Amino acid sequence: MGFDYRMRWSSLVVFMILGFSRVILINGEFPGPQIESITNENLIVSVFNSLDEPFLISWNGIQQRRNSWQDGVYGTNCPIPPGQNFTYILQVKDQIGSYFYFPSLGFHKSAGGYGGFKILSRSVIPVPFPPPAADYTILAGDWYNKNHSDLKAIADGGNDLPFPDGLLINGRGPNGYTFTVDQGKTYRFRISNVGLATSINFRIEGHKMLLVEVEGSHTLQNTYSALDIHIGQSYSVLLTADLAPKDYYIVVSTRFTSQVLTTTAILHYSNSQTSVSGPPPGGPTTEIDWSLEQARSIRWNLTASGPRPNPQGSYHYGMINTTRTIRLANSAQMINGKKRYAINSVSFIPADTPLKLADYYEIPGVFSLGSIPNNPTGGGAYLQTSVMAADFRAYVEIVLENQEDTVQSYHIDGYNFFVVGMDGGQWSPASRLTYNLRDAVWRCTTQVLKIT
Missing domain, CATH: 2.60.40.420 (Cupredoxins -  blue copper proteins)
Incomplete structure (x- = not known):
């Protein structure tokens, strides 16, 4: 079964909080209309860009299995030009839950343009609580x-x-x-x-x-x-x-x-x-x-069904052997007289060609594969259109380190991960002794607090 959504993004100046602001509307609404679906449904979303600048929509938390060119971020999609449209084809396969969509380019998110996105369980799948009144x-x-x-x-x-x-x-x-x-x-x-x-x-x-x-x-x-x-x-x-x-x-x-x-x-x-x-x-x-x-x-309910009838706990992630450890440390440094933000000393600069297209069509010179190290360097930051190489279907341990005085949010677009540990200070191999290898929550976005 599928649903066809037609959504038009436009802008309007309205009075907001302390003064007049330019708000990005969806079908004349802010927030935009909620997308409602059921596990495994196919969704066709036609996006019309009535703004005066390029635009993209990303589906926060929606999994993109072999479908990453639909995730609506600059690395995989060409922006939708003003006055043009693009049709996203999404399948909410083996997925339930609460999400949202938002504009991913040019600080558009600060002006609105977002809306809710929920995926209900199929009627044959038990939900671990009675149906709510609303x-x-x-x-x-x-x-x-x-x-x-x-x-x-x-x-x-x-x-x-x-x-x-x-x-x-x-x-x-x-x-x-x-x-x-x-x-x-x-x-x-x-x-x-x-x-x-x-x-x-x-x-x-x-x-x-x-x-x-x-x-x-x-x-x-x-x-x-x-x-x-x-x-x-x-x-x-x-x-x-x-x-x-x-x-x-x-x-x-x-x-x-x-x-x-x-x-x-x-x-x-x-x-x-x-x-x-x-x-x-x-x-x-x-x-x-x-x-x-x-x-x-916040931990996984091992006995509850997710999108399938089998319990969530039937997936024993703690028994999987990881083959690679990647430590990613964020920093704020000056480059060419400007504050730039970096991961392992690499401050990313976007390419004119979406990275997914450059990879698929083997276009040379668009990005630098393997140019970001597996571990923090502690050195000065530099600019690079950097892409990290990985092996297909490899199981990877990713350590996120934040030595800055701000909270960081990390999101894997189109996929989920298990948050097995979180603590203050710096990570070491001994930290693995504290991992939750039984019922860590499986999610798409995690916080990394100050100095953690």
């Missing part, structure tokens, strides 16, 4: 009143981005969005951090959240009063409306920032006669240990 999507993240072109110019000039002007929940500012619930019923909330540069903390006043899914993996059903959600991550929780009938704050605040930004939405009990009042409840701010402990507590 299923809500929350797209939250930082917002800049500067146009995306201005932010791009700042970064291209080798300067740090300014501090965000605020936070949005589903494209709205404080108390701008309401979710209505009936007392005594249970609801599913799919929450994604669609921001540009800031980790967030999510909480619902007075309520506990039962975590049930992370980026396509059913998790152990632990209860949380607040959840850290880093750039590009998606979480799915169940909330039971079991408190007194009134309105409650849904709160999003920044994490690991010197100034804490906060925004709110409203959880409205349908029989409520009382509006929210007073300040919203506070949450964690700069505590790294708090975030580390929470990350370690």
